[in-house]
Each structure stands twice: as structure tokens, then as C-alpha cells.
Amino acid sequence: MTGTRRRLDDTLGEVLARRKTLNRLRKLSNTPANFIDFSSNGYLSLSTNPEIQKSLLSRLQAEVATSEDSNGSRNARRSLLGSGGSRLLDGNSPFAESLEAKIASFHGAEAALLFTSAYDANTGLLGSVPQPGDVILYDELIHASVHDGMRMSRATRRIPFAHSSISEAQQGRVANTKESRAASGSKNQGLDHVLRELAKDERVTNCQANVFICVEGLYSMDGDTILLKEIVETVDRYLPSGNGYVIVDEAHSVGVFGKDGRGLVCQLGLEDRIWARVLGFGKAMGCAGGVVLCSSITRSYLINYARSLIYTTSMTFTSLASIDVVYDFLISGQSEPLRRHLETLIYYTRHQLHTLYTRLKPNRDTLYVEQTTLKSPIIPILTASPRSLAEHCQRFGFMVRPIVSPTVPLGSERVRVCLHYSNTKEQVDELCSVIEVWVKSQMAEVMPQENTESHKKVTEITDGFIKEDKPRL
Numbered sequence: 001m002t003g004t005r006r007r008l009d010d011t012l013g014e015v016l017a018r019r020k021t022l023n024r025l026r027k028l029s030n031t032p033a034n035f036i037d038f039s040s041n042g043y044l045s046l047s048t049n050p051e052i053q054k055s056l057l058s059r060l061q062a063e064v065a066t067s068e069d070s071n072g073s074r075n076a077r078r079s080l081l082g083s084g085g086s087r088l089l090d091g092n093s094p095f096a097e098s099l100e101a102k103i104a105s106f107h108g109a110e111a112a113l114l115f116t117s118a119y120d121a122n123t124g125l126l127g128s129v130p131q132p133g134d135v136i137l138y139d140e141l142i143h144a145s146v147h148d149g150m151r152m153s154r155a156t157r158r159i160p161f162a163h164s165s166i167s168e169a170q171q172g173r174v175a176n177t178k179e180s181r182a183a184s185g186s187k188n189q190g191l192d193h194v195l196r197e198l199a200k201d202e203r204v205t206n207c208q209a210n211v212f213i214c215v216e217g218l219y220s221m222d223g224d225t226i227l228l229k230e231i232v233e234t235v236d237r238y239l240p241s242g243n244g245y246v247i248v249d250e251a252h253s254v255g256v257f258g259k260d261g262r263g264l265v266c267q268l269g270l271e272d273r274i275w276a277r278v279l280g281f282g283k284a285m286g287c288a289g290g291v292v293l294c295s296s297i298t299r300s301y302l303i304n305y306a307r308s309l310i311y312t313t314s315m316t317f318t319s320l321a322s323i324d325v326v327y328d329f330l331i332s333g334q335s336e337p338l339r340r341h342l343e344t345l346i347y348y349t350r351h352q353l354h355t356l357y358t359r360l361k362p363n364r365d366t367l368y369v370e371q372t373t374l375k376s377p378i379i380p381i382l383t384a385s386p387r388s389l390a391e392h393c394q395r396f397g398f399m400v401r402p403i404v405s406p407t408v409p410l411g412s413e414r415v416r417v418c419l420h421y422s423n424t425k426e427q428v429d430e431l432c433s434v435i436e437v438w439v440k441s442q443m444a445e446v447m448p449q450e451n452t453e454s455h456k457k458v459t460e461i462t463d464g465f466i467k468e469d470k471p472r473l
């Protein structure tokens with residue numbers, strides 16, 4: 001290695017060391033196979049669903065057989081592994097186009113355009129559509145991919161609004177109480193206020209500037225949904241000429257909400273009032289990729305200007321086939337029993353966790369679980385010591401993750417519990433017992449002793465997977 005290269009490595013090393021002292025160093029880790037998953041985003045457990053796996057394999061085998069029938073010609077053989085290029089060059093296929101038509105029809109959209117990820121879909125959409133003079137309003141907790149898209153865009157202004165709030169009166173949902181917002185230093189106003197101010201700008205009222213409003217259907221950190229109908233009405237009220245365009249990122253809500261998992265927009269019947277939707281296939285849908293649902297004109301525009309579509313190799317046949325078999329599963333109604341089980345589990349887990357909180361009455365720095373009727377599989381357990389709680393749960397074989405600043409605002413750190421179709425009530429009970437031990441140890445300011453009743457209980461209920469050498473992740 002040359003001296004210059006070593007110097008750069010030294011600089012990078014210093015940056016990492018600083019990050020480590022701030023307790024923010026990121027590392028790759030592997031989840032041991034015997035851990036119970038309360039962490040991944042595969043809410044419907046579709047990627048391990050035997051029916052779906054079988055369908056995918058037979059689809060791939062059928063494709064190989066079709067290729068073999070083509071007189072042995074090497075050129076006629078279809079590629080399962082790679083698509084051969086950008087969608088605009090050799091990477092397009094009738095299969096990709098028919099899948100887009102199927103997806104659009106299922107979600108009640110005019111058109112759909114596939115991207116290799118929802119990240120690319122967001123950067124492609126936001127990076128290309130807003131023009132100089134335009135304004136982007138965004139929920140302050142919007143996903144990083146929307147931020148990156150906004151940075152690429154030529155919009156003149158980007159204005160955050162308070163998470164999931166329309167007016168001051170509606171503020172105060174999970175981790176967004178006035179106190180926690182004050183603690184986090186968030187000074188953002190509700191959407192109502194931001195739009196009222198914007199409506200004073202003549203370029204906006206004269207429709208010389210477009211206003212894009214970006215929200216998520218289900219927030220991955222708070223596990224809350226938005227008041228989408230009210231947002232649409234508020235946008236219409238302040239921008240009556242129709243230059244307010246709502247974009248909903250449904251990465252986490254597709255598969256979970258709406259009939260057969262059509263998503264939040266469909267559940268609320270707002271298909272015609274949302275300008276664009278971004279869906280992700282990497283969460284509840286159990287595969288990978290993303291799609292923009294929009295008008296046919298917008299689709300053509302994106303094909304021309306979305307850099308994350310144009311300058312990348314398009315999805316492989318195998319990826320397209322995975323998405324296709326998952327949609328067939330949803331369209332045939334087979335995901336409904338899974339969603340019903342998940343809903344029962346969500347209700348049960350929220351109840352158990354809240355009961356634990358009210359029974360133990362820890363101070364809010366130790367643990368806080370909000371009482372809600374949200375039908376979301378993401379449940380935040382607020383705590384000022386998320387790493388300690390997560391490590392404790394992991395030691396007992398439960399994979400939950402600590403979520404810390406800057407991913408969430410300071411003062412709203414948490415452990416996130418994600419529920420899946422494959423989880424059971426027994427697993428939830430075990431997790432609650434493990435959490436209880438930790439809370440009691442925090443309240444007593446000592447770590448649990450082996451001979452305490454609560455420790456015995458955990459040992460019993462987790463029997464079978466506590467191992468001395470279980471790695472502390």
C-alpha cells in the first residue's frame with residue numbers, strides 16, 4: 001500500500017474511532033439461527049412460507065424447461081441470474097412489464113414502475129420530479145431514502161413538519177409528546193401551519209410552484225400510521241388549485257394494511273387522491289425491490305429522468321419471479337389468515353407489554369410502553385438504556401434491536417419489537433418475562449442474581465436455548 005493510501009486509511013480510522021467514542025459505531029452482525037426473531041421486517045413471514053417457496057422453485061424450473069425446449073440454441077436460453085443491463089437497454093422484458101401491470105391493477109393505480117429497491121424508487125422519484133421553484137414538505141421522521149432523493153432534487157425548498165401531525169392539537173403521539181419533542185430539540189410545526197405559511201407565497205397560489213408532501217404509511221421506528229385522509233384534506237384546503245402532490249412511502253404498510261395487503265392508501269380508499277406511492281418488497285412482502293405507483297405519464301417521465309432506474313442493471317428474472325409469486329399469493333387471498341394471526345398477535349403483545357409497564361410502574365427512563373390500539377406490527381419500547389435492554393433480551397435468545405439517536409431523536413431511544421406471522425403467544429410471553437427481569441434489575445439498580453425468583457422464571461421459560469457461550473451481539 002502506498003503512503004498516501006495509508007494516510008487516507010489513518011484518517012478514516014480516526015473518523016471511526018470518533019464514532020466509536022460516541023457509541024455510534026456500526027458493525028455487521030449475523031443473527032444466530034436459533035434466535036427468536038422479534039426484529040426483522042418480514043411481518044408476514046412470507047420469505048419462509050412453504051407455498052411461496054414451492055411456487056418460486058417451480059416457476060424457475062419452468063423457465064429453465066422453456067429454455068431447454070428452444071432447440072438447444074444458446075441464444076434462446078433465458079437468464080435466471082442476471083438481466084443483462086439497464087431497463088432502458090437489454091434489461092427489459094415482457095415479464096417485467098406484465099408484472100408491473102399486475103401490481104398496478106392490484107393496488108388500483110394507473111401504472112407501476114419497478115426499481116431494484118424502494119431506496120432507488122424514492123431517490124428516482126424525488127430526485128427527478130420536483131423542479132426549481134418547487135417545494136417539498138416532509139414528515140420529520142421520513143426515511144433516509146426520501147432525504148437522499150430530496151437532496152438530489154432541484155426543488156428550491158425542503159421543509160419538515162412535525163411527525164404525523166397536522167395541527168398542534170393533533171401532536172403528541174408515540175415519542176412525539178411536546179415534552180419529548182422539546183427534549184429532542186424539534187421545533188417543527190404541524191403540516192397545517194406549514195401549508196398556511198406556504199399559501200401566502202404567490203408562486204404557490206398561482207400554481208407556478210408545485211408542492212410535494214412526503215409521508216410514510218407506517219413508520220418503522222414508532223410503528224404508527226398517519227392520518228392520511230386528514231393530510232389529503234388539509235393539502236386540498238390550502239392548495240385548492242391542485243398543485244399539492246402527496247407521496248406515500250408504503251415500504252412498511254404494503255402487505256400489512258388493506259384488503260389482501262393492498263396497503264394503507266387502498267385501505268382508506270385514497271387511490272385517486274395520492275399522487276404517487278412507493279412500495280417496498282423487502283419488508284412484509286418477503287422479497288426485495290421497490291415500485292412506484294403513479295400515472296402513466298409519470299411512469300414515462302421516470303423512465304426518462306430517474307437516474308436510479310436508468311443507470312443501474314435491472315432486476316433479475318429470479319427477483320421478478322419472487323415478487324410475482326408473492327403477488328399471486330396475495331391476490332388469491334392466501335395472506336388473509338396470516339394477517340389475521342398477526343393482528344391477534346399485535347393486540348396480544350401490546351396488551352402484555354402495557355400490562356407489564358403498568359404493573360411494574362418503572363420510571364419512564366427505564367421503560368415506557370404506550371397503550372394504543374394500533375394494528376401495527378412494530379412496537380417501540382421506550383427506554384433511556386436501549387442497548388442494555390436489547391443485549392439482555394439477546395442473551396436469552398430474543399433478537400430485538402436497540403434504536404438510538406440519530407436514527408430516532410435524542411430522548412426517544414427505544415428497543416423495537418417487530419412481530420411476525422411466525423411468532424407465537426408463548427414467545428411473546430417469554431419475551432415479556434425476560435423484559436420484566438431487566439426492568440426489575442434496573443429498578444433495583446442491580447443485575448439479576450441467579451437465585452432471584454424472576455431469574456428462575458426466565459431460566460425455566462427459556463430452557464432449551466440459554467447457552468453459556470451464546471454470543472452477546
Ligand SMILES: Cc1ncc(COP(=O)(O)O)c(C=O)c1O
Nearest residue numbers: 117118119143220251280282289
Ligand atoms: C420507509 C422506508 N422506505 C424505503 C426503504 C428502502 O427500502 P429498500 O430496502 O427496498 O431499499 C425503507 C427501508 O428500510 C424504509 O423503511
